Ligand SMILES: NC(=O)C1=CN([C@@H]2O[C@H](COP(=O)(O)OP(=O)(O)OC[C@H]3O[C@@H](n4cnc5c(N)ncnc54)[C@H](OP(=O)(O)O)[C@@H]3O)[C@@H](O)[C@H]2O)[C@@H](O)CC1
């Protein structure tokens with residue numbers, strides 16, 4: 001056995017190979033290669049997500065994970081991706097594997113900071129060694145994922161408009177490398193990053209990261225270039241000086257830089273400037289285990305722990321503690337008995353503990369979108385809808401076919417709920433439901449309804465209003481039998497919108513029906529289930545713009561020379 005710890009800093013490459021050969025406990029991992037080009041974030045993340053997905057227990061297919069997987073299948077713009085995933089899911093579901101135990105612990109929601117695992121310095125280094133030894137990761141790969149997760153956490157908390165100018169202060173080790181990666185991603189997210197990197201490392205990984213930043217025109221500033229009060233020039237200060245290998249007291253020039261971050265906070269108190277410090281993995285200068293022992297160290301507003309929080313993070317008192325580095329495999333979780341929060345959806349980071357209380361009245365987004373003009377919309381609103389729907393698909397938005405349906409019965413009292421669009425053409429927009437539901441009752445009394453699509457990532461919404469009628473029995477039959485068996489049984493089990501005695505009741509109904517139809521015979525569509533089609537009489541295409549000056553282009557039906565046409569009018573925002 002080779003002592004890798006001794007070699008890690010200087011000879012990581014050789015040590016990795018030697019270590020991999022001698023390490024018996026960790027068999028080589030199988031990687032799933034995914035090509036899916038929607039957003040860079042998703043592209044980078046996909047393989048770990050799929051690994052995660054493949055390890056899920058079969059029971060999860062009925063819950064949110066099922067929704068994610070099915071939406072992924074539908075959203076994949078490349079058939080090969082969909083078929084790889086389908087194949088893997090099929091073989092996973094049919095294989096009698098014993099992965100439940102691991103995933104049961106891995107997907108557990110651990111949001112109470114007191115029950116989360118914290119690593120000491122030795123364990124943090126050991127995790128690093130195992131990842132880059134027997135588990136086959138490379139340092140640049142982990143650094144990229146770590147840096148991306150830090151950048152996404154920063155962007156989640158500090159919006160690009162109010163916190164545009166970012167200074168990444170990078171140290172000589174991998175924590176500094178993370179900082180370089182963060183600067184690059186923040187640039188692509190629309191921030192204006194600057195980098196202070198006073199002790200450069202000559203290794204190709206680092207020179208490459210510097211070249212990448214230089215090619216984007218990101219300025220490198222020397223310590224002398226920086227103002228004493230960093231909050232004068234920057235909104236976010238990314239503290240990437242030291243990570244878990246820090247020891248002793250900071251040497252120049254980092255001692256001075258740390259002082260500036262400390263003084264910045266007192267300047268902030270006086271000037272009420274909104275500069276914030278986001279520390280990567282460890283607040284630099286803090287003891288890795290004991291934290292800010294002197295009490296006069298930096299006090300970051302945000303800490304993004306990587307892989308698992310280090311012990312010093314217990315005394316972090318800023319508003320935003322996140323975990324990033326979503327690449328921790330099962331063997332590491334088991335070996336170190338890690339209790340970590342589960343990452344939501346496809347996110348690269350997860351908040352630890354509660355989000356700080358906010359004043360809801362102050363929450364507002366300043367939308368930044370391209371202009372949306374009359375000369376670029378299609379004269380046909382159905383074609384225009386298809387264009388925007390395609391954009392929402394291409395942007396990888398989750399469930400772009402989700403729409404809020406509003407109805408009102410004869411009492412005139414409106415009610416809204418989300419339903420899924422299942423198709424549209426010149427005749428209208430279709431969804432399926434239970435004909436005994438409240439919406440069905442409303443529609444039987446008043447055929448007028450509206451649907452609203454909101455595509456957050458694109459700052460767009462579409463309103464469509466018109467009269468609703470049932471689709472033909474043939475269409476309902478066809479769609480019903482195209483649904484997964486579970487959804488078919490669910491439709492029969494649930495007398496939608498009726499009062500039921502409890503959760504168990506509906507699950508028992510489902511189980512009974514599942515047993516009844518276990519022979520694989522076709523499940524008959526109940527006559528109380530079917531589709532509706534809204535025939536549009538009005539469309540509005542809305543695109544959010546700065547200062548509330550949104551674009552609103554509407555289509556109204558008119559008669560011209562005996563034919564029906566759509567007249568486009570702009571409404572005031
Ligand atoms: N698997 C993971 O978890 C992942 C970890 N990642 C990241 O790696 C980080 C750990 O990186 P790391 O091991 O390179 O150490 P790091 O803390 O950056 O600095 C070491 C440098 O600082 C120097 N130095 C030390 N003390 C000093 C002092 N008092 N004053 C001045 N200098 C001092 C030391 O010099 P030396 O003392 O050895 O001469 C050496 O040059 C980790 O926290 C995380 O951010 C991700 O990239 C990927 C996934």
Ligand SMILES: [K+]
Pocket residue numbers: 175239240241242243279280281282283284
């Ligand atoms: K740091």
